[in-house]
Amino acid sequence: MNLSPHYSCRFFGMLLGCLLLVASIGCQPEPDDQPDVWRFAIEESVGSVQYQYALEFEKQIEQQTDHQVDVVIYPYGTLGTSTQITEQLNLGIVQLAMASPGSLGKFIPELQVFLLHFVLPTRERDIDNLLKDPELLASLDPLYQAKGLKLLAMYSEGPMAWTLNQEVRSPDDFRGVKMRVMTSPILLAAYGAYGASPTPMPYAEVYSGLQLKMIDGQVNPLFAIERQKFHEVTSWLVLPGHTSFVTSAAANLDFYQSLSDQRRQIVDKTIADLQESIFVEQSRRHWDSFKQIVRDKIRRKEVLHVLGDLSTLRERLSDQERRELLDENPYIEIHPSLTSEEIQVFRDASQSAVDVFLEVGGADSQETLDSLQQPGSE
Ligand code: 6CS
Numbered sequence: 001m002n003l004s005p006h007y008s009c010r011f012f013g014m015l016l017g018c019l020l021l022v023a024s025i026g027c028q029p030e031p032d033d034q035p036d037v038w039r040f041a042i043e044e045s046v047g048s049v050q051y052q053y054a055l056e057f058e059k060q061i062e063q064q065t066d067h068q069v070d071v072v073i074y075p076y077g078t079l080g081t082s083t084q085i086t087e088q089l090n091l092g093i094v095q096l097a098m099a100s101p102g103s104l105g106k107f108i109p110e111l112q113v114f115l116l117h118f119v120l121p122t123r124e125r126d127i128d129n130l131l132k133d134p135e136l137l138a139s140l141d142p143l144y145q146a147k148g149l150k151l152l153a154m155y156s157e158g159p160m161a162w163t164l165n166q167e168v169r170s171p172d173d174f175r176g177v178k179m180r181v182m183t184s185p186i187l188l189a190a191y192g193a194y195g196a197s198p199t200p201m202p203y204a205e206v207y208s209g210l211q212l213k214m215i216d217g218q219v220n221p222l223f224a225i226e227r228q229k230f231h232e233v234t235s236w237l238v239l240p241g242h243t244s245f246v247t248s249a250a251a252n253l254d255f256y257q258s259l260s261d262q263r264r265q266i267v268d269k270t271i272a273d274l275q276e277s278i279f280v281e282q283s284r285r286h287w288d289s290f291k292q293i294v295r296d297k298i299r300r301k302e303v304l305h306v307l308g309d310l311s312t313l314r315e316r317l318s319d320q321e322r323r324e325l326l327d328e329n330p331y332i333e334i335h336p337s338l339t340s341e342e343i344q345v346f347r348d349a350s351q352s353a354v355d356v357f358l359e360v361g362g363a364d365s366q367e368t369l370d371s372l373q374q375p376g377s378e
Contacts, residue, residue, distance in 0.1 A: 035070040039094040100247040102182025112186040114246040117350040150256040157245040163234040164217030171195035180218040190353035226289035239308025
């Protein structure tokens with residue numbers, strides 16, 4: 001089944017996918033003494049939050065099935081773009097994959113609600129509570145199933161930051177800035193409303209895009225900025241506090257439904273356990289990645305301009321780290337955070353992306369949006 005009429009096949013990723021399909025057909029049925037192979041494709045590279053999730057999944061599943069299952073992780077770049085990974089999951093070429101709303105939203109428009117700004121709670125714990133809510137998952141799962149996928153879990157990978165080569169405090173500052181975004185129309189609408197020129201581009205091309213000045217900025221959580229080294233090719237790091245990066249873990253539906261009861265229980269239990277461990281992991285990485293970014297800048301003797309509230313970081317640092325990274329570091333310039341008035345301007349502008357979502361997010365789009373804006377969360 002083709003997921004989308006817009007699906008464009010990149011030769012390399014598809015070739016690898018086809019080879020895997022041929023290999024998996026050629027290997028059926030597995031000899032009795034061979035483990036079953038479950039392929040798990042992720043949208044991020046080795047060392048990322050998704051990689052950590054997949055590694056833990058691999059460990060748990062292999063242990064609990066007495067190594068009758070062999071989980072093989074395919075990091076980003078080995079099977080193609082995020083869109084291609086989703087296509088391969090749909091076809092059953094891979095059994096498991098990460099699928100972020102930024103790309104899966106093209107196929108399941110309702111998911112784009114997670115891309116709206118100033119909609120998710122601001123505290124990561126509140127986001128986690130929202131994303132593991134059984135009611136929310138039960139309402140999304142049929143949308144995945146209609147595309148031949150089974151939704152396993154949703155989780156946050158941390159607050160999003162902008163990296164660019166200039167200060168941005170207002171839509172005026174954004175004018176003419178080519179801001180790389182994932183492929184969703186909601187992101188195009190949001191960054192368009194902020195005055196920028198939103199430019200969709202695959203993740204793997206962002207570093208060279210920044211280096212070659214094809215784009216001027218990009219948006220991602222701090223761990224991704226550090227892992228992908230986007231800070232090497234940009235000098236400003238802005239923490240606008242507008243949203244966090246949400247992703248989902250999914251299985252091929254036929255694969256999931258064909259599991260024995262025992263194996264399905266093992267998968268479900270592993271996924272449930274991972275919710276907390278990945279929450280702890282991504283929270284830890286947020287400020288650790290910031291520290292690494294600052295250290296890289298010191299090593300490279302390049303100035304990092306930071307626009308954002310670093311009070312939480314300050315509390316976590318030892319006296320020595322505070323001096324080394326912030327107070328006595330000639331390679332960092334900390335600028336005042338966006339004021340509440342400045343944030344309000346972005347908040348108002350982001351309303352036009354909400355309007356786009358209400359048009360494209362399916363018959364129940366208003367309800368979907370309301371379900372994220374629960375009372376009690378900030
Ligand atoms: O910006 C992106 O395209 C990617 N960002 C993250 C943090 N994960 C996967 C996604 O493809």
